[in-house]
Amino acid sequence: MPARDAEVTVLRRHADGFSPRDLDEAGVQTVVTAADLRAAQAAVRNVTAADDVLGYIVDLAQATRQSPSVQLGASPRAATALLATAKAWAWLGGSPAITPDHVQTMLLPTWRHRLRLRPDAELEGVSVEALLQSILQQTRVPL
Incomplete structure (x- = not known):
């Protein structure tokens, strides 16, 4: 949270006519x-x-759906999103094709918000991040 004075400054700017759309x-x-x-x-x-x-990518998505800690796993749409982000990451790095490394790098930022854990798993301290890291470690990586 910003300091009180900083929030007052933001409100003052808006009160004086500032438009964040400008x-x-x-x-x-x-x-x-x-x-x-x-x-x-x-x-x-x-x-x-x-x-x-x-x-x-499909194997990773299916692993989320099969995990006993997961109530709602990665959907085919989530797999498509991972493909898209891996392609963008590969392009940014100058690669003409995606590799498992690109997929692994983009998995957490792409799927972190897409999974729903079972309430009992959350109570036991399971996190989506830890679950996805575990799935990455347990899923066979193509050569």
């Missing part, structure tokens, strides 16, 4: 254009994924 007034500067973003999206679509890596 990006120029907020001091926000353009870093990339819409065309730059479209070009990046197109480049990410060109990152390839081998069948064994796609199978790895």
Whole structure:
């Protein structure tokens, strides 16, 4: 939480007419254009994924669904999201194809909010992060 004085300053700015939607007034500067973003999206679509890596993503998703600690596991849509984030991560690193390392790197940020643990597992101190780390360790990684 911000300090009280900082919150009063924020409220003062709003009371005086500040609009967070006015990006120029907020001091926000353009870093990339819409065309730059479209070009990046197109480049990410060109990152390839081998069948064994796609199978790895499916195996990870199925492992969440089979875990006794999980009430709601990773859906096929979650698997698609992991594929998309792994492709973006690969592109950012200059790789033309995703690897298991890309999948592993993006698993937590992509799935952390998508799983629901059983109440008894939460009471026992199980966390989604620990569960996903365990699944990563137990799932066979393609070569």
